[in-house]
Amino acid sequence: MAALDSLDRRLIDAFQRELPLCERPFAAMAERLGASEAQVIERLQRLQHDQVLSRVGPVFDHARAGASLLAAVAVPEAERDRVAAAINRSPGVNHNYLREHDFNLWFVMTAADEQQLEARLEALEEELGYAVLRLPMVAAYHIDLGFPIPWDELETP
């Protein structure tokens, strides 16, 4: 893990949500943290470069922002990396994880609308030669507030 100092951690703790919506958001954040605007920008650039942050910006509501669903494929171990690479190349795929189950490859497929989504899934099934389990969201029960980082647990391996 990249070494994060106190300013990095306070940035992450304070601004997973409610980034100030104003012309100079990083100056407003800096003021709250007792840092300079240049420092905040430099930290965010470094955290993004080190892939601690995937980005700074909005998280869109999947259900409203277009069509998406969770999908899974059951693939023999010998085929796994090849199939995972094919899934990664498929348009609209964002997450793709190996998990402990017969259905071992889990990915999220997105598209502009339902019709495009189904077309992409069918094209992928044809390419892979495996059936894709389609698990669209029926209801969401959580509110996305970002996630409190347990810094202490991370420091004592």
Added chain:
Amino acid sequence: MNGLTSTDTASRASACPERLRSLLERGLPLTERPWLTLAEQCGMSEGEVLAWVERWQREGLIKRLGLVVRHHALGMRANAMVVWDLPDDSVAEVGRQLAAEPAVTLCYRRPRRLPVWPYNLFCMIHGARRERVLEALDAIVGRHGLQHIPHRVLFSLKAYKQCGGRYAREDQP
């Protein structure tokens, strides 16, 4: 001629928010005036960009605005998808209970796909280590009396891909 011009203007005006959304999905430019940079890229004023973002937040299209953390890079190595086979008439109630648990980051109802997939409720639990995630799950099972509900814990072993969603039509090849 006038008609053509106004049609052209109208179509460009309606394309702007879509372009803005597409740019936003990649994240803000890390510069002193990020909204101004975006405004220039989609033919709006800085004020218009801020107004669109404020509106999307109010309408719920934007769930949150801030730092999007990659938990794995921080050392949060244990990421469990816990799936439950709940009776249809209690899935909503249990879903709301699980969603209120601090350890649970996402909680969704999804359809069963019988016979291969009997589970209808999904939640995510992230943690520094596998044991801590399982401890958190045990506590949740105990608190909500879920001992007799069939469930499975699918830890992730590898992330082949992890990035933000791309929905805007402009991003499609």
